[in-house]
Amino acid sequence: MPIHDRIAEAAGNAPGNGYAHAVTASGTLAFISGQVAIDENGLLVGQGDLAAQTRQCLRNLENVLRAGGAGWADVLRFNWYLTDVTEVQVVRDVRDEFVRPVLGDRPNPASSLIQVAGLFRPEFMIEVDAVAAIP
Secondary structure: OEOOOOOOOOOOOOOOOOOOOOOEEEOOEEEEEEEOEOOOOEEOOHHHOOOOOOOOHHHHHHHHHOOOOOOOEEEEEEEEOOOOOHHHHHHHHHHHHHHHHHHHOOOOOOOEEEOOOOOOOOOOOOOEEEEEEEE
């Protein structure tokens, strides 16, 4: 039984472009820190490659979800921080590799996308944090 619902449509609003307008939840919320493209050895993955960096960010996020007893279906919200928002389609495509198999026809979690001048190390192109409802 799902512990949350996704509100995909809101009267008077244009449909969300690949995300839910809102998500409701019950249970314990996990606020997951920003994940960057660092592997388990602390090494950068995907120098200059946004798709590779996004995949590593999402692998790291998935590891945190799993450690908390959750999965992609439990993610309520993503916050995406990109150094170049013109590359957003790359991020969407990689996100969909991870979440579409789990969500099926349900909308993606609520999301915000923010362009930043830089991240804490200049080689990072993306950071993503999330909020999840722990079952």
